[in-house]
Amino acid sequence: xxxxTIERKIAHAVSEIIANETGQTLQENSIIIQKTRKxxxxxxxxxxxxxxxxxxxxxxxxxELIGTAVLQNVEEVDTFNVEKGFLNIVLKKSFWxxxxxxxxxxxxxxxLKTQDRENTKPVVVEFSSPNxxxxxxxxxxxxxxxxxxxxxxxxxxxxxVEKVNLVNDRGIHICKSIxxxxxxxxxxxxENTGKKGDKLVGDYxxxxxxxxxxxxxxxxxxxxxxxxxxxxxxxxxxxxxDLLRRWEERDPEVMEVWKKxxxxxxDGFDHTYEQMGISFDKIYxxxxxxxxxxxxxxxxxxxxxxxxxxDGSVWAVLSEYNLDDKLLLRADGTSVYMTQDIGTAQLRFDxxxxxxxxxxxxxxxxxxxxxxxxxxKKLDKPYHNIIxxxxxxxxxxxxxxxxxxxxTVVDADDLMxxxxxxxxxxxxxxxxxxxxxxxxxxxxxxxxxxxxLKYFILKVDPKKNMLFNPEESIDFxxxxxxxxxxxxxxxxSILRKAGEKRLRDATLELxxxxxxxxxxxxxxxxxxFANLLPEAAREHSPALIANYVYELCKEFNQFYxxxxxxxxxxxxxxxxxxxxxxxxxxxxxxxxxxxxIDVPDRM
RNA sequence: GGCCCCGUAGUUCAACGGAUAGAAUAGAAGUUUCCUAAACUUUAGAUACAGGUUCGAUUCCUGUCGGGGCUACCA
Numbered sequence: 001x002x003x004x005t006i007e008r009k010i011a012h013a014v015s016e017i018i019a020n021e022t023g024q025t026l027q028e029n030s031i032i033i034q035k036t037r038k039x040x041x042x043x044x045x046x047x048x049x050x051x052x053x054x055x056x057x058x059x060x061x062x063x064e065l066i067g068t069a070v071l072q073n074v075e076e077v078d079t080f081n082v083e084k085g086f087l088n089i090v091l092k093k094s095f096w097x098x099x100x101x102x103x104x105x106x107x108x109x110x111x112l113k114t115q116d117r118e119n120t121k122p123v124v125v126e127f128s129s130p131n132x133x134x135x136x137x138x139x140x141x142x143x144x145x146x147x148x149x150x151x152x153x154x155x156x157x158x159x160x161v162e163k164v165n166l167v168n169d170r171g172i173h174i175c176k177s178i179x180x181x182x183x184x185x186x187x188x189x190x191e192n193t194g195k196k197g198d199k200l201v202g203d204y205x206x207x208x209x210x211x212x213x214x215x216x217x218x219x220x221x222x223x224x225x226x227x228x229x230x231x232x233x234x235x236x237x238x239x240x241x242d243l244l245r246r247w248e249e250r251d252p253e254v255m256e257v258w259k260k261x262x263x264x265x266x267d268g269f270d271h272t273y274e275q276m277g278i279s280f281d282k283i284y285x286x287x288x289x290x291x292x293x294x295x296x297x298x299x300x301x302x303x304x305x306x307x308x309x310x311d312g313s314v315w316a317v318l319s320e321y322n323l324d325d326k327l328l329l330r331a332d333g334t335s336v337y338m339t340q341d342i343g344t345a346q347l348r349f350d351x352x353x354x355x356x357x358x359x360x361x362x363x364x365x366x367x368x369x370x371x372x373x374x375x376x377k378k379l380d381k382p383y384h385n386i387i388x389x390x391x392x393x394x395x396x397x398x399x400x401x402x403x404x405x406x407x408t409v410v411d412a413d414d415l416m417x418x419x420x421x422x423x424x425x426x427x428x429x430x431x432x433x434x435x436x437x438x439x440x441x442x443x444x445x446x447x448x449x450x451x452x453l454k455y456f457i458l459k460v461d462p463k464k465n466m467l468f469n470p471e472e473s474i475d476f477x478x479x480x481x482x483x484x485x486x487x488x489x490x491x492x493s494i495l496r497k498a499g500e501k502r503l504r505d506a507t508l509e510l511x512x513x514x515x516x517x518x519x520x521x522x523x524x525x526x527x528x529f530a531n532l533l534p535e536a537a538r539e540h541s542p543a544l545i546a547n548y549v550y551e552l553c554k555e556f557n558q559f560y561x562x563x564x565x566x567x568x569x570x571x572x573x574x575x576x577x578x579x580x581x582x583x584x585x586x587x588x589x590x591x592x593x594x595x596x597i598d599v600p601d602r603m
Numbered sequence: 604g605g606c607c608c609c610g611u612a613g614u615u616c617a618a619c620g621g622a623u624a625g626a627a628u629a630g631a632a633g634u635u636u637c638c639u640a641a642a643c644u645u646u647a648g649a650u651a652c653a654g655g656u657u658c659g660a661u662u663c664c665u666g667u668c669g670g671g672g673c674u675a676c677c678a
Binding site: 083084168367432475560567603 | 609637643658
């Protein structure tokens with residue numbers, strides 16, 4: 001143990017004094033040390049209530065006793081004060097100065113490197129997982145940003161990470177858009193229409209639904225059947241199902257159209273992913289994996305882990321888990337969604353032998369994943385307990401969830417374009433880019449627009465539903481991405497003005513007594529990042545990082561307003577502040593990197 | 604019907620069971636001879652309701668009310 005954190009040192013001292021007093025040993029993780037709240041004097045606070053009974057003293061006496069012991073045994077501690085049942089510990093100013101000293105040249109404070117990559121089992125993070133029958137929308141944006149950011153956070157926390165995408169490129173829904181294109185497409189292509197491939201295919205998916213609804217309506221009126229009955233029997237639906245059968249038989253004619261249309265979609269997706277700034281290490285296609293799932297199920301049946309009903313359909317019996325039985329193969333032998341997921345899980349396990357497989361999938365599929373894990377357990381698969389469903393909340397509109405039928409879907413490309421446009425407009429109104437080249441401008445507007453969007457999405461706790469109001473544009477002021485980018489640009493501007501030589505020659509020989517509260521507060525913030533990052537990794541929560549970096553920037557702006565850096569007459573203080581700014585800048589950049597957001601040197 | 608999730612300022616979001624529930628935005632009032640005013644300062648405003656557990660509850664438990672999701676031989 002080379003570097004023990006100050007929190008652990010204190011916790012250790014606390015457990016010792018309690019052991020001395022009572023003869024009881026308590027686990028160090030039962031000692032609650034938190035950051036002291038703003039309104040009180042101190043850096044760290046110990047809640048002493050848990051020890052009151054053991055020590056048989058009043059809370060104040062306990063705090064006094066523990067405080068004295070900590071003061072004696074931990075050299076970094078300067079003083080302490082007792083406020084109700086809370087022991088507030090003040091660290092020496094030199095502790096903070098040393099902290100800066102030790103980390104000013106560390107561009108990656110708090111970031112852990114994966115040791116021995118070759119021999120480390122990876123965490124596989126699956127996200128995005130689009131269907132190839134329609135373009136990406138706002139819901140996918142949350143999924144993509146979340147998955148990408150969580151992958152970066154895990155990596156920064158010392159894990160080896162593999163990002164994978166599972167493209168849902170087969171099934172009845174895909175056949176629907178293919179069929180509509182064959183019937184009504186009149187040879188339209190992305191080239192001859194100028195339309196983005198995924199949009200074009202999506203249009204035909206919508207067209208299918210429109211035409212189907214007409215047929216269903218007609219059936220209901222002429223034969224008086226119920227709607228779901230009519231949907232099943234409608235000629236178009238029959239044709240789509242026929243197309244699916246032909247696809248499963250690898251009918252060359254169908255395969256050709258399928259391939260062609262999927263390629264259009266992939267071109268479209270590539271563009272969307274690029275705009276979003278996300279990428280994958282590997283892409284899986286369900287068309288390659290669904291048969292594997294079927295084989296596993298058949299094997300499971302042979303092993304008597306699954307059961308076959310009279311009609312020939314295959315089921316997992318899950319009554320022992322209080323879940324309904326789950327169908328895995330239809331009577332006609334075709335696969336369902338769950339069957340595919342069994343196959344992809346197996347393949348992923350074989351490919352990576354991961355220590356964990358994370359699936360970034362909306363919370364509407366909570367039940368599905370509960371069942372998946374149980375089915376895999378039933379099948380005796382070793383990986384059933386390394387599956388983690390990173391279940392995130394939906395993005396809702398003021399009127400409720402997005403519905404493609406009602407045309408309320410917020411398109412991913414459109415939204416990103418709007419954000420970039422607004423960044424352009426706002427920046428130009430402020431007249432900040434007059435001396436930028438046009439390339440620099442485009443880059444900046446993209447950075448700001450996407451920064452605003454990403455931060456807006458990621459600052460919300462992933463588990464919770466969130467609201468997006470298309471009427472109100474995403475802000476550039478306040479608790480936003482651009483605010484953080486702006487703060488970074490401000491710091492960069494000072495560092496730029498200082499010049500390389502000045503930065504290189506700057507000394508750190510300040511009398512610690514000269515540190516002011518704002519400076520200590522900033523150092524304290526950054527110091528806490530080392531604890532925050534592992535927590536964000538554990539919780540799979542970019543929101544923790546977002547809130548952290550916002551707090552840091554807010555703090556910096558207050559400092560910036562109150563204290564000069566380059567204009568500070570005391571050279572030692574000025575030098576110190578330059579170092580402080582460097583550390584802050586690195587930390588902001590790193591934090592934003594974890595969110596997948598770039599920061600500009602000027603804006 | 605059964606199962607699960609969520610109700611915090613006008614609005615959008617915070618708060619390992621810990622101190623006086625934080626921010627942002629919208630509202631009101633201010634700050635540019637000074638390193639970028641996308642900033643800063645001041646001000647007003649909230650835990651759906653009723654019980655319980657606890658030294659202490661926005662947080663855990665029970666009930667009521669309100670919102671959402673799942674419950675397919677769809678994905």
